[in-house]
Amino acid sequence: MEIFEVLVLVVSFVVMLTLGVPIAYSIGISAVLTMLVSIYPIPAVTTIAQRMATGLDSFTLLAIPFFILAGQLMNKGGIATRLIDFAKVLVGMLPGGLAFVNILACMLFGAISGSAVAAASAIGGFMNSRMEKEGYDKSFSAAVNITSSTTGMIIPPSNILIVYSLASGGASIGALFLAGYIPGIIVGLTLMAVAGVFAYRHKYPTSGSSSIPEALKKMLNAIPSLFLLIVVIGGIVAGYFTATEASAIAVLYTFILALLYKEITLKDVPDILLDTVSTTSIVMLLIATSIGMSWVMSYENIPQSVSAALLTISDNKIIVLLLINVILLLVGVFMDMTPAVLIFTPIFLPVVTELGIDPVHFGIIMVLNLSIGLCTPPVGSVLFVGCSVANVKIEKVIKPLIPLFIAMVIALLLVTYIPELSLWLPGLFDL
Amino acid sequence: MKEKIDNILGKSLTIIMGLMVINVLLQVFARFLKISAPFTEEVAGFLLIWVGLLGASYATGKKMHLAIDLLPRSKSPSAQKKFSLLINSIVILFALSVMVIGGFRLVYITISLNQLSPVLEIPKGYIYLVMPLSGFLIIYYSLINMKDQKPFGE
8 A cells, every 4th residue: 555545545535525525526536536646547537437337337236226215205105104103102101202202213214214314304304393392302302313213224124234235245135134123223222211311300291192992003004114124124034036126116015005095196206206316316426436436445455454554453353343433433424324334344344354253243333333423413414304304403402412322332332242133133044 | 408407307317217116126027927037137237327327417406415515604605606616616527537538438448349238238338328428417517506606505
């Protein structure tokens, strides 16, 4: 590794990010600049163009727009309200019930839609006003909503785990999906613990329990939405279809459901498709330029040098994992999740596999870690969406966020150092 | 002019996205019915390149790409105008060098090497044409965005 190349890469990237150049373009430009140090301009730009095009030519990546589309359909298709009602039946009677409902609904919606941003806006949109009416602190509600939305990144199906599978050079998507369940639930539970303490201190009300027939009706209403999870995950795990095929089935299923619920009509379809394209292409450009960047880094032997450097500091598993977690937490603050996974997986995965860590386990660590960054300024997309649907200023949310962050870090440490939490479930299914 | 291009681009993207869904559903049903439809996987990859790159230009026009805009946001309106000029110039630089020049070279090389897609035997160069096309659109949109007072979206 040439120090000069690394310097060009890091400095140009940081400068462009700070100026406010869109992240995807910043990544692309610094990839080109780094290559220019050792390669002539025309071959350099051609190589990046080639990496971008061939990188997108992937059947696996196709699952991403489809899960986004399914999420859009759910958002408009009345599925969010049904999940909230379902969550209310289960946890509404606890003190601070609505906070628990918010967390559980985010976990369910995030899982089904695979998008933290979608969960934050769909669930937050409903829950924040209801919580405010019952006397909850507005910024507390927003903070709960924001952090719990990220559980959808780990609870399957999850687009980011698909990206990881690609970046890791083929970790099984089925195994990654199953591995996400327990860690995702652990994050949800630690968040609930914090919310519970807060609710108890402020004497927040229970949101009342519903009569048994009413509760049954609400549960029955949610079954069609929840059944989607069984179809998608069951189908992938049993090997009936690939993640991409499952995502297309999810689109068809949610579409039919939304039509049956009469929440959308055929006329809404073009708008929903175009919204999906916009969201998709933002992610795809990030993926394309990140793949270019990742190629430049391996061309410059950067992953090998970082591995060697990390292993000279320590070859103790616990310490190396701690170091990597600290680095990723910092990365997550400044970088969006998708490029972070694509760029840092090839760097860190060889180190951890050398120390005997399972790639599936590492994927869960990485995604859980970077989820925390989604809720921090300056690039926390979930933070922004969560604050805007709750109509609170970002500065106001920071204070109630802190204990929730600590809860997430504790969950991260548990998941990092107890591999069985991630690997037990896939092992059970021989994945 | 911009509305017209937005409109055409938006409609084409909507259609491509719709085709993508139909294409993969076709693949799933074909497999359940044990009919062979080997082209679906290939078509899916091509459509994704098109949606990803053309969509990226559409999103550039709508200023939807993620950016850290703390610095430009904190400045005075006149300074923001300068930021707008600078940021859009950098985007244009990328679109011109990588997507237009690099993209055309890529198209040229793949066509002259006669690289065909394995199933449908379409020259891959035609698929990659979307790279320079999208590059031109990004340049066009960035030139328009440059005149805006603010470098960032809502």
